[in-house]
Amino acid sequence: MEYRKIKDEDDDGGTVSDDIESLKGKGFPGVVSISNVPPKEQAKWKRKTIVTLALTFLTSSQAILIVWSKRAGKYEYSVTTANFLVETLKCALSLAALARIWKSEGVTDDNRLSTTLDEVIVYPIPALLYLVKNLLQYYIFAYVDAPGYQILKNLNIISTGVLYRIILKKKLSEIQWAAFILLCAGCTTAQLNSRSDQVLQTPLPGWIMAIVMALLSGFAGVYTEAIIKKRPSRNINVQNFWLYIFGMAFNAVAILVQDFDAVMNKGFFHGYSLITTLMILNHALSGIAVSMVMKYADNIVKVYSTSVAMLLTAVVSVFLFGFNLTLAFFLGATVVSVSVYLQSAGKMQR
Amino acid sequence: MEYRKIKDEDDDGGTVSDDIESLKGKGFPGVVSISNVPPKEQAKWKRKTIVTLALTFLTSSQAILIVWSKRAGKYEYSVTTANFLVETLKCALSLAALARIWKSEGVTDDNRLSTTLDEVIVYPIPALLYLVKNLLQYYIFAYVDAPGYQILKNLNIISTGVLYRIILKKKLSEIQWAAFILLCAGCTTAQLNSRSDQVLQTPLPGWIMAIVMALLSGFAGVYTEAIIKKRPSRNINVQNFWLYIFGMAFNAVAILVQDFDAVMNKGFFHGYSLITTLMILNHALSGIAVSMVMKYADNIVKVYSTSVAMLLTAVVSVFLFGFNLTLAFFLGATVVSVSVYLQSAGKMQR
Numbered sequence: 260m261e262y263r264k265i266k267d268e269d270d271d272g273g274t275v276s277d278d279i280e281s282l283k284g285k286g287f288p289g290v291v292s293i294s295n296v297p298p299k300e301q302a303k304w305k306r307k308t309i310v311t312l313a314l315t316f317l318t319s320s321q322a323i324l325i326v327w328s329k330r331a332g333k334y335e336y337s338v339t340t341a342n343f344l345v346e347t348l349k350c351a352l353s354l355a356a357l358a359r360i361w362k363s364e365g366v367t368d369d370n371r372l373s374t375t376l377d378e379v380i381v382y383p384i385p386a387l388l389y390l391v392k393n394l395l396q397y398y399i400f401a402y403v404d405a406p407g408y409q410i411l412k413n414l415n416i417i418s419t420g421v422l423y424r425i426i427l428k429k430k431l432s433e434i435q436w437a438a439f440i441l442l443c444a445g446c447t448t449a450q451l452n453s454r455s456d457q458v459l460q461t462p463l464p465g466w467i468m469a470i471v472m473a474l475l476s477g478f479a480g481v482y483t484e485a486i487i488k489k490r491p492s493r494n495i496n497v498q499n500f501w502l503y504i505f506g507m508a509f510n511a512v513a514i515l516v517q518d519f520d521a522v523m524n525k526g527f528f529h530g531y532s533l534i535t536t537l538m539i540l541n542h543a544l545s546g547i548a549v550s551m552v553m554k555y556a557d558n559i560v561k562v563y564s565t566s567v568a569m570l571l572t573a574v575v576s577v578f579l580f581g582f583n584l585t586l587a588f589f590l591g592a593t594v595v596s597v598s599v600y601l602q603s604a605g606k607m608q609r
Numbered sequence: 610m611e612y613r614k615i616k617d618e619d620d621d622g623g624t625v626s627d628d629i630e631s632l633k634g635k636g637f638p639g640v641v642s643i644s645n646v647p648p649k650e651q652a653k654w655k656r657k658t659i660v661t662l663a664l665t666f667l668t669s670s671q672a673i674l675i676v677w678s679k680r681a682g683k684y685e686y687s688v689t690t691a692n693f694l695v696e697t698l699k700c701a702l703s704l705a706a707l708a709r710i711w712k713s714e715g716v717t718d719d720n721r722l723s724t725t726l727d728e729v730i731v732y733p734i735p736a737l738l739y740l741v742k743n744l745l746q747y748y749i750f751a752y753v754d755a756p757g758y759q760i761l762k763n764l765n766i767i768s769t770g771v772l773y774r775i776i777l778k779k780k781l782s783e784i785q786w787a788a789f790i791l792l793c794a795g796c797t798t799a800q801l802n803s804r805s806d807q808v809l810q811t812p813l814p815g816w817i818m819a820i821v822m823a824l825l826s827g828f829a830g831v832y833t834e835a836i837i838k839k840r841p842s843r844n845i846n847v848q849n850f851w852l853y854i855f856g857m858a859f860n861a862v863a864i865l866v867q868d869f870d871a872v873m874n875k876g877f878f879h880g881y882s883l884i885t886t887l888m889i890l891n892h893a894l895s896g897i898a899v900s901m902v903m904k905y906a907d908n909i910v911k912v913y914s915t916s917v918a919m920l921l922t923a924v925v926s927v928f929l930f931g932f933n934l935t936l937a938f939f940l941g942a943t944v945v946s947v948s949v950y951l952q953s954a955g956k957m958q959r
Contacts, residue, residue: 433950434784437951444947447940451937451940456936586760590794597794
């Protein structure tokens, strides 16, 4: 009874660290049993599981759409306009969700759209970090090819773990660190192919850029979690609205800088097709799912969710596109599975 | 003080399970700190570390000798005569060690060579199991090639873990099981090459034989440990003598069955060279090291020792033979390293 009381107080007026504390010890969704847990905890656990599964499903179908679009031939649309539309759609969906909430609950301090400079000043930072990362992406291809880049992207896993520890000041047990290293090694193993060894010949500037990009991406993810968790009672749709507004702004600048001529001459929607539309819809929904995971779970869950999605994509591609699974894939999938178990076991041990 | 007293009593009149108990909680050699441990425990720990390092070094140099002999061209010697000489040399070395002990300590109940039927009756079993396994080895090559067989041999790791649990009735923590799965996946990953995927096309009889061979090999290892640990105070050289005498006998039969004509026409030592001699010497010493590890450590340590040796061999081969390390090797080595850590962490947790 005492425990429940303290928990309820946390939910009403908790600070960041309270909120983080209240998320601890619940283990990894899908692994920990939910029996003997009070109803409110169960509801939280259910919400966490739903957003995690949604992110896994959306990330996985995103990769499948990319394979599909590649097979269907190249579409000559501007990537920057597509990115802008993704941010706009996310903004619109957040507003629609808010409208429903205002109707049912009325406007409160937690769900009103108006904000203070103090609250809003940090929101452009993740969007800015992603922009810098995307700019670097053009230069790294001078040193590695696309499959090599896919492999180097697994460094994100380690950088997310390290920055999660440093910025959010959450302690990870030794078993959890071991699990992170395994997740990175397992994902890379699953992606191995006959040409992967070329990655080892990456020159030093390529390695440095890959590490910087991993740090930028990890920092953006962890920083977003910090922003969202800083005000636990604030409605997630308001937080999303402000995140995406700045996303729209930065992507508008990107259109002007990179694709101004193409948009002017051929029109904003030139080269769009059914697949392009589906991909924009999918990106928007998975973007929202990422925010939800940041709010109700954390970056560790996000990293695992997207890694498992990568494995699911490969399995689904066997049926959809007749891909073959390699021995390396099975080995990598085994290591990733053990890592999922250890992450949950390490959390309970802590 | 109480603790020391109980430990000393264990050493004097301990049963199998006492002996096993006294080995528990000391972790994996080379990982656990030895500070704050009583001197007798430290001596035991030192002995365990020395035999483990010896096994790792000998196994590693064994593999290097094999590569060297392959590079030097094929030698047309009879494998059965070489195996017989290995067993004979092990027997001779055990007797030499015993002679020294008899000189310094005199003949006691624990170090006398004479034995009872009750003690000796189980000694032929491991030798028999290895014989059956070696016979199967000729047939499995109808289904898989040599590199494929190397990969399937990693099933030994899992079978050793399972049989260690069943036969020696030692409980393994969940973390230790996870470590076993990782060791198997990591070793296989480290051995991946462009043709490894062919293993997945192994027909069902090939898989069954591979699993049966893994079980036979695991059973032989675990059974040897059970025999040696059953009489903890019995001198290891006497135990080795009886193990190797039966090894000699079975290998003599193998010469008669397989290479009788070759030995009769070309002589016992036909085709022997310096490398053959070195390999026989190395096999004999590593055989003794395996027995020592069974006596002073266990099958888990043996499995890790030989796995780490496999990785060391690859690294040394880079310098000796100009081999290239693959990305798969680095990933596999990472997973094996994490597995070593988890095995030690899991042991302490238990």
